[in-house]
Amino acid sequence: MRTIDYRSDTKSLPTPEMRRAMAEAELGDDVAGEDPTVNLLEAMAAEMLGKEAAVLVSSGTQGNLVSILAQCQRGDEIIIGDKSHIFNAESGGASVLGGVALHPLPNDDRGMIDPAAVEKAIRPDDVHYAPTRMIALENTHNAAGGAVLTPEDTASVADVAHANGIAFHVDGARIFNAAVQLETPVSELVKDADTVSFCLSKGLGAPVGSLLCGTNEVIQEARRWRQMLGSGMRQAGIIAACGIVALENVDRLAEDHSNARRLASGLAEIPGIEIEPERLPTNLLFFEVTNDRSSEMARRLGERGVKVGERAGTSWRLATHHEITPDDIDYTLAAFQAVFSA
Numbered sequence: 001m002r003t004i005d006y007r008s009d010t011k012s013l014p015t016p017e018m019r020r021a022m023a024e025a026e027l028g029d030d031v032a033g034e035d036p037t038v039n040l041l042e043a044m045a046a047e048m049l050g051k052e053a054a055v056l057v058s059s060g061t062q063g064n065l066v067s068i069l070a071q072c073q074r075g076d077e078i079i080i081g082d083k084s085h086i087f088n089a090e091s092g093g094a095s096v097l098g099g100v101a102l103h104p105l106p107n108d109d110r111g112m113i114d115p116a117a118v119e120k121a122i123r124p125d126d127v128h129y130a131p132t133r134m135i136a137l138e139n140t141h142n143a144a145g146g147a148v149l150t151p152e153d154t155a156s157v158a159d160v161a162h163a164n165g166i167a168f169h170v171d172g173a174r175i176f177n178a179a180v181q182l183e184t185p186v187s188e189l190v191k192d193a194d195t196v197s198f199c200l201s202k203g204l205g206a207p208v209g210s211l212l213c214g215t216n217e218v219i220q221e222a223r224r225w226r227q228m229l230g231s232g233m234r235q236a237g238i239i240a241a242c243g244i245v246a247l248e249n250v251d252r253l254a255e256d257h258s259n260a261r262r263l264a265s266g267l268a269e270i271p272g273i274e275i276e277p278e279r280l281p282t283n284l285l286f287f288e289v290t291n292d293r294s295s296e297m298a299r300r301l302g303e304r305g306v307k308v309g310e311r312a313g314t315s316w317r318l319a320t321h322h323e324i325t326p327d328d329i330d331y332t333l334a335a336f337q338a339v340f341s342a
């Protein structure tokens, strides 16, 4: 029986090309800056994102954290979306390790934050307040169903940050999905960001790693924090080799998006499944089960090799990635039909 894993794009395994690249990678001590493969990956990432420099980190969480640690002091505050990954799913690291307070503002259903609300939330210079030092957006927005922010959306918040002398960060874990979806160079999408983090290990298919991109100065500071956090890795070219293959193949994310759209339109026809058509922009697909099948659904799909994970309620998230083919989508739709008609 085949297995098709929709639980997350992080579940995807490295491609054969990545495994070959790993085996053949030229290596050195990256803590000393001597790993040529890491250096190449960092240079590629900086160039693609349109930034001066980039640093390889162990995860998206660490990329966001070292950006915060490099740019904020203890007692500072960050304005952040209330449905953002940094606010909800990074173990409170900014506060625990940086002594930085998180000031959440509402994310709308595209993951956007109202720039006027940002302006109002910036703290005045007064002893009562923690100084606002950073503002962050997330693109694509995970909890908003992989929704995409345009360069104009990003600029509207970045402009408020910069007019007030505040750093602007983009959590771009899936920024390449946004770029492919908008058919816009990724550098254009993040041109207003002081720092941007992105994951190699999600839709891009690499086994490990993320990059933080920004100015030489901030990235140098981020390297010191990375070292302190215990992620100074030695022959990290083993990891970076996969990242290089990933960055050479970003255009293939379009296949994941078209697979997600085809899956969504098939699911939308099944009685008991409700999908808002505007909620299928990239490789994440959210739907609601409106009949009593939700609690049984995952187990019964699992019996057919279709993994959708565990959810307490009736809202589901599926992710497409490079291991899922158009033929898998047909198989999956047949499995859903069987589960919902039986």
Ligand SMILES: *Cc1c(COP(=O)(O)O)cnc(C)c1O
Binding pocket: 058, 059, 060, 061, 062, 085, 086, 138, 140, 141, 142, 171, 173, 174, 199, 201, 210
């Ligand atoms: C997954 C994710 C992260 C964290 O990445 P990890 O590599 O899992 O630590 C950060 N931000 C967003 C929006 C994500 O989806």
